[in-house]
Amino acid sequence: MLRFAPSPTGDMHIGNLRVAVFNYIVAKQNNEKLLIRIEDTDKARNIEGKDKEILAILDGFGIKYDEVVYQSGNFHIHQEMAKKLLDSKKAFVCFCSEEEINNERIKAKEEKRPYRYSGKCENLSSDEVEKRLKNREKFVIRLKKPENNIKFNDLIKGEFDFSPFEIDSFVILRADLTPTYNFACSIDDMIYDISLVIRGEDHLSNTPKQIAIRDALGYDKKIKYAHLPIILNNEGKKMSKRDNASSVKWLLEEGFLPEAIVNYLILLGNSFEKEIFTLDEAIKFFDLTKISKAPAKFDMEKLKFINKEYMKKIDNLAKRFGVNEIYEELLQIFKDESSTLKEVKEKFDKVFEKSTDEEFKNEREILKKEILENELEDDYNEFKKRVQNNTGLKGKKLFMPLRELLINEQHGAEIKDLYKVMKPYLKEVIKNR
Ligand code: GLU
Numbered sequence: 001m002l003r004f005a006p007s008p009t010g011d012m013h014i015g016n017l018r019v020a021v022f023n024y025i026v027a028k029q030n031n032e033k034l035l036i037r038i039e040d041t042d043k044a045r046n047i048e049g050k051d052k053e054i055l056a057i058l059d060g061f062g063i064k065y066d067e068v069v070y071q072s073g074n075f076h077i078h079q080e081m082a083k084k085l086l087d088s089k090k091a092f093v094c095f096c097s098e099e100e101i102n103n104e105r106i107k108a109k110e111e112k113r114p115y116r117y118s119g120k121c122e123n124l125s126s127d128e129v130e131k132r133l134k135n136r137e138k139f140v141i142r143l144k145k146p147e148n149n150i151k152f153n154d155l156i157k158g159e160f161d162f163s164p165f166e167i168d169s170f171v172i173l174r175a176d177l178t179p180t181y182n183f184a185c186s187i188d189d190m191i192y193d194i195s196l197v198i199r200g201e202d203h204l205s206n207t208p209k210q211i212a213i214r215d216a217l218g219y220d221k222k223i224k225y226a227h228l229p230i231i232l233n234n235e236g237k238k239m240s241k242r243d244n245a246s247s248v249k250w251l252l253e254e255g256f257l258p259e260a261i262v263n264y265l266i267l268l269g270n271s272f273e274k275e276i277f278t279l280d281e282a283i284k285f286f287d288l289t290k291i292s293k294a295p296a297k298f299d300m301e302k303l304k305f306i307n308k309e310y311m312k313k314i315d316n317l318a319k320r321f322g323v324n325e326i327y328e329e330l331l332q333i334f335k336d337e338s339s340t341l342k343e344v345k346e347k348f349d350k351v352f353e354k355s356t357d358e359e360f361k362n363e364r365e366i367l368k369k370e371i372l373e374n375e376l377e378d379d380y381n382e383f384k385k386r387v388q389n390n391t392g393l394k395g396k397k398l399f400m401p402l403r404e405l406l407i408n409e410q411h412g413a414e415i416k417d418l419y420k421v422m423k424p425y426l427k428e429v430i431k432n433r
Contacts, residue, residue: 001027001032001033001034001035001066001192001193001194001195002023002026002027002030002032002033002034002035002194002195002196002198003023003034003035003036003037003189003192003194003197004019004020004023004024004034004035004036004037004058004063004065005036005037005038005039005071005185005188005199006020006036006038006039006054007038007039007040007042007045007046008038008039008040008046008047008050008051008054009042009045009046009047009050010047010050010241011050011053011241011247011248011249011250012053012054012057012247012248012249013239013241013246013247013248014231014239014245014246014247014248014251014261014265014298015200015228015230015231015239015246016200016248017057017061017248017261017262017265018228018231018265018268019198019199019200019228020058020061020063021061021063021262021265021266021279022198022226022228022266022286022288023198024063024064024065024279025266025279025282025283025286025288026196026198026288028283029283029286030195030196032195033066033067034063034064034065034066035065035066035067035068035069035192035194036054036055036058036065036067036068036069037068037069037070037071037188037192038051038054038068038069038070038071039071039181039184039185040070040071040072041071041072041178041179041181041184042181043178051070053249055068057248057249060252060258061258061261061262061279062258062259062262062279063279069188069192071184071185071188074184074187074188074191075177075178075179077187077191078173078178078179078183078184078187079173079177079179081183081187081217082141082172082173082179082183084217085141085143085172085213085216085217086141088216089144090143090144090216090217091141091142091143091144091172091216092121092122092124092141092142092144092169093121093124093129093132093133093139093140093141094117094120094121094122094139094140094141094142094171095121095124095132095137095138095139096118096120096121097138101117104118116165116168117142117168117169117170119169121142122142122144122169138175139175140171140173140174140175141171141172141173142169142170142171142172143169143170143172143183143209143212143213143216144169144216145164145165145167145168145169145170145212146164146167146212146215146216147164148164149161149162149163149164150162150167150208150211150212150215152207152208152211152225153224153225154204154207154225154226154227155196155224155225155226155288155289156226156227156228156229156288156289156291156293157201157204157227157293158293160204160207160208162208166208167208167209167212170182170209172213181206182206182209182210182213183213185206185210186209186210186211186213186214187213189210189214189223190214190217190219190221193221194223195223195224196223196224196225196226197223197224197225197226198226198228198288199226199227199228200227200228200230201227201228201229201230202230203227204227207225207227211223226288226289228269228291229269229291229292229293229294229295229296230295230296231246231268231295231296231297231298232295232296232297232298233245233246233297233298234297234298236297238295239298243298245298245300245303246298248261251303253342254340254342255307255340255341255342255343255344255345256303256307256340256341257307257310257311257341259278259279259310260303260306260307260309260310260311261303262279263275263276263277263278263279263306263310264302264303264306266279266282266286267302267306268296268298269291269292269294269296270286270290270291270292272285275306276306276309276310304339304340305339307339307340308338308339311335311338311339311340311341311344312335314335315328315332316328317331317332317335317341317344318331320341321345321348323348326424326425327348327425329421330348330351330418330421330422331344331348333413333417333418333421334347334348334413336413337412337413347407347409347412350407350408350409351406351407351408351429352429352432353408354432354433355404355405355408355433357404357410359400359410360397360400360401360404360410363393363397363398363400363401364401364404364405364433366391366393367387367391367393367398367401367402367405368405368430368433370387370390370391371387371405371426371427371430372427372430372431374386376423376426376427378423380415380416380419380420383419387402399415402415403415403418404433405429405430405433406418406419406422406426406429406430408433
């Protein structure tokens with residue numbers, strides 16, 4: 001089984017969506033199931049409704065999954081496992097106060113060395129532990145750091161080797177008996193029989209800790225790992241909330257199509273023979289192990305190019321936008337010169353707004369009168385000849401105000417094409433201009 005494990009703590013980041021897409025593809029390739037695990041252990045950071053939003057996004061992107069579980073539903077198992085580790089002496093009860101630990105952290109920082117747990121409570125006698133527990137002293141549970149190095153092979157990044165010092169004796173159960181992130185994650189990967197973890201490289205340093213937990217429990221199945229390189233913005237920095245394009249919701253609101261976004265995210269950091277493909281097609285040729293190790297740069301222009309390709313196939317824009325079918329051809333003209341659906345809709349909406357341009361105000365009035373008072377010719381050239389003759393306007397002074405009358409823009413599609421498709425409702429539009 002593979003899993004996608006989003007935290008319901010904010011808008012879905014494109015990096016997360018990329019992780020979901022790759023998990024979906026590999027699950028299909030390996031004929032394995034895909035589990036969605038909502039990592040809701042950090043109560044303070046959870047945002048109500050984000051879980052449903054994430055699932056809706058996955059549905060909208062065609063990422064099918066077999067099961068959804070909430071990590072908080074497994075707290076009792078996490079606690080049971082912590083107890084098991086205590087009983088087998090792989091974990092210990094730690095009474096060090098938060099203040100004590102913080103002071104040690106500050107000291108380590110001042111001495112420019114990494115903070116490590118002092119080991120103070122590691123060898124307390126069972127009698128002492130019993131006594132202090134009876135006294136209701138606050139405690140956490142720590143996993144004893146492993147005796148040997150933890151090694152693993154990442155399918156994308158290669159070999160890793162972490163020393164016990166790097167892993168340290170870390171907290172697995174907090175004072176309120178909730179599991180820490182690493183503990184919950186490691187146990188859940190074990191109980192759902194996960195075969196391969198595909199996630200962002202920001203989790204790389206968590207991996208040895210998560211392996212150490214399962215090793216201590218005697219779980220001997222080797223879970224494989226693939227950590228995806230981060231996505232960088234234009235300035236070469238990690239794409240963060242400050243970059244609008246990092247939010248999947250924002251991209252959808254901007255009028256990027258789910259198929260185009262998925263296509264782009266699969267392409268990112270890869271090189272294939274073709275650039276335009278569906279998710280199903282990608283299942284046939286995608287190779288997780290061939291992803292570039294280097295961070296991938298988000299390229300808005302490329303995404304726009306891909307979106308344009310997918311927009312070509314849309315022939316029912318009027319229906320999509322919930323407007324009269326009579327406008328379909330006009331929408332198609334706007335589509336040809338736009339990169340996103342939002343752009344198309346903005347151009348379309350502008351057609352029905354009042355003109356505010358002062359430059360050709362007089363010319364517009366002259367042309368408006370001419371058009372409204374005469375019958376419209378079928379042929380654009382005849383129409384143009386008549387309008388030119390009767391108004392005396394020509395060149396820029398004819399075409400710019402004329403385009404303004406039609407679509408409320410000085411520049412844009414060919415007037416000839418616009419005239420042809422707008423003729424049935426042209427007078428209506430111009431009347432309100
Ligand atoms: N919940 C983590 C995140 O959203 C993912 C953890 C994992 O995949 O192991 O970054």
